[in-house]
Amino acid sequence: MNNLKKLCTLSAIMAFGVAAMPVKAESLRLGDFQSTSHIVSVEGTTRWMTAVEEATDGAVTFQHFPSQQAAKSKAQLDAVNNGILDVALLGVLYHAEALPLNSVVGLPGFYGSASQGTAALQTMLKEGPLRDELLAAGVTPIFGFVLPPYQVLAKKRLGAPADWAALDIRTSGSTQAMTARSMGAVGISIPGPEVYTAVERGRLDAVLFPLASVPGYKLNEVVSHISTNGSFGGYSFVMAVRTDLFNGLPADVQAKMIELGDETATHVAKAQDDSVEGLLAEWKSQGIETYDLSNDELAALRDSMKAVGEDWQTRIGGEGSHAVLNRYRSLTSN
Template sequence: MKTLKKITAVSAIIALGMTATAGIAETLRLGDFQSTSHIVSIEGTTRWMAAVEEATGGAVSFQHFPSQQAAKSKAQLDAVNNGILDAALLGTLYHAESLPLNSVVGLPGFYSSAQQGTKALQAMLKEGPLREELLAAGVTPIFGFVLPPYQVLAKKRLGLAEDWKALDIRTSGSTQAMTARSMGAVGISIPGPEVYTAVERGRLDAVLFPLASVPGYKLNEVVSHISTNGSFGGYSFVMVVRSDLFKDLPEDVQAKMLELGAETAMHVAKAQDDSVEGLVTQWKDEGIDTYTFSDAELASLTDSMKLVGQDWLERINADGAEAVLENYRALTSK
C-alpha cells in the first residue's frame, strides 16, 4: 500500500496567496540521517517542513524520521522508491552509484562558503543533468544545499601533502576518497553517525568534515587539530519527493514547496557559514589547535589534488560529465 494516497485536493484556504480547494489533509513520510539537533535539521529540514505545513494550512504535513530511523544514510533513496518513505533529505555522495553526476560537489577546491556552493547547486538542480539524473532515479528535487568546504580534523597537525601519506582518512563517498588518495592517504567512507567511535578507537587517523557539522557529531571531543582554510571537497543535500507523488499534488502546492525550498536552501547555507567563526573560537578555548594552512602548504595540497577532477571524469565515465564539471566550475567561480 502506498504510504501517501493520491492527493486530489487541498483542504484549507492556502496561505501566502495560494488557491483553495476542498479535500483531506495528507501526510508525507520524510526520512533523513541527521539528528534533529544538527544544524542541517534545525535550519533546513524541520524549518522547511514547518513552513510547508503553515503555507498549506496543514493540507500537507510530515511524519519525520531523523537519525536513520526509517533507513540508513545509504538507503534513503531506495526507501523512497520502495514506498517506505515518501520524501527524503538525500546525502547525494552516499548515492554516487545511482547519482554519479551529482557527486561533482565532492570535488576539492571549488567553493569557499556554503552560500557560494548552494547558489551553484540550486542552479544546477533547476535544469540540466543533475536534475535529470534525479528524475531518472524516480525522485523530484525540491531544493538542495551544500555543507561548508571540508576541513581536516586529526590528532596531529596535517600540513604539506607528504604529511598525509599512508593515513586512514574518513571521506564522504568515492569522489572525496579520490582527494585523500591524491595525497597518498587511504580514503575510508564511513557515515557521519559512526565517525566519532571510529576516531576514538583509532580506526581513523583523520577526518575530512565540514566545520558547521562538527558539533552535531561531537568530533571536537576526539581530535586535537582542525584546519580552517582548506577546501577538500564539498557535500550536497537534496530534498526529494517520489516523483509520482509530487505530480499528484496540486500545482499551487508544488509551487509553494519549491518556493519555500529555495528560501530554506539559502537560509541553511548562511546559518552554517555564520556558525563557523563562533565554533573556531570555542574550540580554541577548549585547547584545540585550529590552524590555517600556510601558502606553501596550500600550494602543496593544491598541486596534489589538481588531477582529481580528471580522475572523476574517467571514473564515472558518464555522458555529460565533462559539461557538468565545466558548469560547476563556472557557477562556483561567480
C-alpha cells in the same frame, strides 16, 4: 493508506479549498540521517517542513524520521523508491552509484563558502544533467544546499601531502576518497553518526568534515587539530520527493514546496557560514589547535589534488561529466 489514496486525498483537499475542508491530509513520511540537533536539521529540514505545513494550512504535513530511523544514510534513496518513505533529505555522495554526476560537489578546490556552493547547486538543480539524473532515479529535487568546504580534523597537525601518507581518512563517497588518495592517504567511507567512535577507537587517523557540522557529531571531543582554510571537497544535500507522488500533488502545492525550498536552501547555507567563526573561538578555548594551512602547504595540496577532477571525469565517463564539471567550475569561480 496506499499512495494512490493519499494523492487523491491531497488533491481533493486542495481542489475544494483547504479552509473549507475539515479533513486533514495524511502526513508525508520524510527521512534523513541527521539528528534533530544538527544545524542542517534545525535551519534546514525542520524549518522547511514547518513552513510547508503552515503555507498549505495543514494540507501537507510530515512525519519526520531523523537519525536513520527509517533507513540508513546509504539507503534513503531506495527507501523513497520502495515506498518506505515519501520524501528524503539525500546525502548525495552516499548515492554516487545512482547519482554519479551529482557527486561533482565532492571535488576539492571549488566553492569557498556554503552560500556560494548552494547558489551553484540550486542553479544546476533547476535544469540540466543533475536534475535529469535525479528524475531518472525516480525522485524530484525540491531544493539542494551544500555544507561548508571540508577541513581536516585529526589528532596531529596535517599540512603538506607528506603528512598524510598511509593515514586512514574518513571520506564521504568515492569522489572524496579520490582526494584522500591524491595525498597518499586511504579514504574510508563511514556514515557520519559512526565517525566519533571510529576516531575515538583509533580506527581513523583523521576526518574530512565541514566545520559547521562538527557540533552535530561532537567530533571536537576526539580530535586536537582542525584546519580552517583547506578545500578538501564539498558535500551536497537534496530534498527529494518520489516523482509519482510529487506529480500527483496540486500545482500550487508543488510550487509552494519549491518556493519555500529555495528560501530554506539560502537560509541554511548562510546559517552554516555564520556559525563557523563562533565555533573556532569555542574550540580554541577548549585547547584545540585551529590552524591556517600556509601558502606553501596550500600550493602543495592543490598540486596533489589537481588530478582529482580529471580522474572523476574518467570514472564517470561520457560528455555529460565534462559539461557538468565545466558548468560547476563556472558557477563557483567568483
